[in-house]
Every structure is written in C-alpha cells, then in structure tokens.
Amino acid sequence: MSTAIRPGEPNYVDPHSDSYVDEGAGPAWRRSATPAAEPAATERELTLDRVRLHIPDTYRSPRKRPAQLADALDFWMFAGAAANVAMQFAHQGVAAGVMESPVESGALMVHPWKRLRTTSAYLAVAVLGTDEDKSAMREAVNVAHRQVRSRPDSKVKYNAFDRNLQMYVAAAIYIGFEDTHQLLCGKMTADELEAFYQGSDTFGTTLQVHPDMWPKTRAEFDEYWLEACKGVVCDDEFRAYIDDLLHLRMVHWAVRLPFGSLLQFLTAGFLPPHFREQMAIDWSAADQRRFENLFLFVGFVNRFIPKFIRFWGTNAMMRDVRTRIKKHRALI
Template sequence: MSVAKSPDPGSAPPLTLERTRINIPSAHPVGGKRLPQLPDALDFWGLSNAPANVAMQMAWPEVGRGVVESTVESGALMKHPWKRLRTTASYLAVAILGTDEEKRAIREAVNVAHRQVRSQPGAQVKYNAFDRSTQLWVAACLYVGFEDSYQMLHGRMDSEQAEAFYSTAATLGTTLQVHPDMWPKTRADFDAYWVDACRRVSIDEEVRAYVDDLLHLRMIHWYLRLFFGGLLRFLTAGFLAPHMREHMGVAWSAADQRRFEHLFQFVGFVNRFLPKFLRNVGGPQIGYVRHRIRKQQSLV
C-alpha cells in the first residue's frame, strides 16, 4: 500500500455520503433489545482504525499542516508513538466515560500542548489548535471511526440504533473547545455536516509523505512492523472511505473489500464469546486516568 499524488478534483466523482464513509455489510444487522451506546465501541478491535482516523483528521489542511509543523516534540506521533497513543486513549476515555471534573482536567492538560500549535506569520495555511471548527472536524472523524468500527464488529445499525449511538457523541468535541450548539443535533444533521466537511479535504506533498510514514508504521521498531505491519496497513486502508483513499493515493480493490469484511465477520463472531472485561478498553483506561489525577501526575 502506497501513498501517491491525489487525483484531479475536477475528474473525481460527485461527493456523496457513500463516498465519504466505508461500506458496512448489511447482511447481519445489530441484534438485541438494548440500543447501542457510544461506550460500547470502546473495544480492543474497535481501536484498529486508529491510524486511519489520524490520516482522516490530517486530510483537512489546518490539521495536516498543524501536525507536520508542530514544535511540540513531547507529543509528536512519529517520535513518541506510545505516549501519543496513551494520551489519545486517555482523552477518549474521559470524553466518553468521564465526569465533568475529569473532563476539565483533561481539557486543561491538552490545552497546554495546544497553545503551542499555531501557524507562524506568513504561513500558507493558517491554523490554530484552539479553532473550534477544526476541533469539530477532528471530533467528527473520531465519531465516524467509532461508528464504523462498531458496525464492522456488530452489524449495521438501523436508524433508531444509530440515533441512540450518536446521542452522547458530542462530548468528543465539547470536552475541548467545541460549543454544544456546533455539534449536529441529529444523526441526519451529522451526515449533512460530514459530507460538506469532506469537501475541504486536501493533502499537500509534505502532509502526504507524513501520512505515508503513518500508514507504513515507520514510527515503531522494525521488528514490530515485520510482524504487524501488513495487517495494520490492510486495516488502515480498509477503514478509509473511498474519498479519502483517492486523495491519499491508497489502492483498494473489490477483493480487498471482501477480505476486510470477512476478517471482521470472524473477529465479530469471536468477540461475542469474550468477556467484556477482556475486550473492552474503556474501563481500564478511565481507571488509569483517575489514578494519575489522584496522584497529580501529567495526563498528556
């Protein structure tokens, strides 16, 4: 899997919801009487789309340039991948499961790093990590990742299930600076926002090179890439929507799609027989954050 030049926007097919989301098989709808909730997506395999989600976020010029040009070395993904993973997991756990006090604590910690992420005078792309519209895009990418991975594991949600799953998602953004009024009120409103936001996707050569390093896991040791690189590259490509793959130059065939779906049919089947405490990462992560808060240790 490689990243090449993005296609000529004038020759690309019209942008639709289907082209901005991955294909979810419809043969096995979500079962059970209880409506699914966002915390249900905090599954070990549900986090397999993390690299794809970072790539999606960087597809907005403000995020891509902000990541590439950032001087905050302590949180740099390519230099400190495990610390960045821990920070992101902590933020997500608090945003989804945390109390108001814990949300304030993680907000203050993240804000310290974000204050240093802003474009320099004369920069071609202006960005500021405190910009609410940019944070809304990042939060929307996070939500899409959770919804896609949940459905790949459990089956396609119907409209009532999707609305219930979406109902508590606003905290993915409002835990930072996104105002509650900015978050789309309904799942249909979110779809409309998402398609419109995807029209701003644009990746320059330097950001594309960064994404290529990310997709090929060049931030981890070579022996880990040897064992896990092929699978993670496949998962990353699978969790990118057609529109994103085109801009990133990532090849994906009908045979790849079938293998992707078959993999998650198998994983989803196995997951049904695993105790929740083994497959759910939300509880341990929020416990870890609460321990660090009690000990007054850094959260990022």
C-alpha cells in the same frame, strides 16, 4: 452561541484580548431557505458514500438494546486507529498544525506509544469520564494547544484552539466509533444509529467545541461531514507524512515486521473512498471483500470473548487518568 471565558481558556469574543482566537470559517452545512449557488463539478461528485465507510448488510443477532457510545470502547476499536488519525490529519488545517507543531513531546512520529496512551485516555474520559475528569483533560489539552498556531510562512492558517478544526477532528473520532461498532456488531437501523449518536458531542465539548456547534441529529451530522470533507485535500508533503504513518515507520522494525502488513491492510480498509483517493492508496473490490469477511469473522469470535477482557484496556485507562489527576501528574 456564546462560550464562557475562564482563566486559561481561549477568547472567541474580544479581538483585543491576549487570548483571542481568530477562527477560520467553518463548513456551511446547515440548510438555508436561500437557494445555494450551483456547486462546482468536483463538489457535486463528493457524495456521502465516498466520505463514509461502506457497512455491509450482513446478518447479526437482534440487539437486546440500542447500542451506546460506551459499547464501542471494545479493544477492536483500535484496529482502525491509524486510519482515523489519517482522516483527522487529512484536513489541511489539521495537517499543517500536526506537521508544524512545536510540541514534540506529543508528536506521533516521535513518541508513538505516548501518543497512543494520551489519545486513548482522551477517548476514555470523553465517553466515561465525570465532569471533573473532562475538565482536567480539557486543561491538559489546552496546555499543548496554546503552542500550536500557524507561522507567517505557513501554507495554511491554523490555530489549535480553532473550534471549527476541533469540530472536524471530533467528528472524525465519532465516525471511527460508529464504523468499528457496526463492523463488529452489524449494521444499525436508522433508529439505532440515532440512539448511538446522541451524546457524541462529548468528543468536541471535552475540547473547545460549543454544544450548539454539534449537529443535533444523525442526519444533520451527515450534512456536516459531507460539507467538511471538502477541506480534505492532500498534497505531496502530506502524502509523504501519511506514508510514514501507514508503514509504521515511527515504531521499531521488530514491531513492523510481524504486524506491518496487517495494520496497513486495516488502515486502508477503514478509510472511506475519498480519503483513499486523496492519499493515493490503492484498494480493489477484492480487498474490500477480504476486509468485510475479516470483520464478519472477528465479529463472530468477539461474541465469545468475555466483556471484562474486551473492555479491560479502556477501564485500565480510566483508572490511570484518575490516579494521575489525584497525584497531580501530567495527563498528556
């Protein structure tokens, strides 16, 4: 695997280069012919059903065609946005980079609405954008990422250009798309999941992730995710940070008052069991039933909402991105 080195891009090949990025080891998720060592007890307990959201086998009308990533850009996708951000931050390397980042202009806890716009723009471009759109977004993200790297006193070594960390973030984003779409439209079959998954490497390749790094099949993705989640270990400092996110302390109290409880419920509901445990979030069987019943109702109502309304936000975001590119305005 190799990566073309372009001006302004990180260098993963030449350690003597000023732009060289010393990456950490990624998860060893690909099966090997050599028998693996016996896993530790804690690793053996980490199963797929603990790192993925439970999707109920609820009846839905037959699909007219296999679902695609673009079908998940429905405005209900944002119902699980805070949970997906928490999943991304739950990785030690990503969490350290976020909490220690000197780029205040994009900090979630300082500028939440700007961060919502820029993240939405990235997702829209990754799924709907042309090669030119993706290139412009990639360079905009690079500008911010150049400043994010560990300090000598950091607890964890990290670099925002580390493709293994970017791979984890991109994988978490894909999971958010898949989970939300299934909750709204019904559980997909194995073949439907495979069709939906193809093309999802765009979440990583719009950053620095090389296409060869992205699992080729949905089954391989499960292998990767299970292995990657071994890096999800939350300490007290991180839990305090996530607690601020879950309780929406970064937005005005007038927003928190009417929507706070609902958003906390949705955020907890969209987190897989392992993530809830690490974040010390209580979740009962009754909570799970209420969460699933809520989306059974929402999914039914959503069928009667015109498509142009459900996808208006994403289409507007793409127009905004292209206007910013045309007028040479900042994308993030």
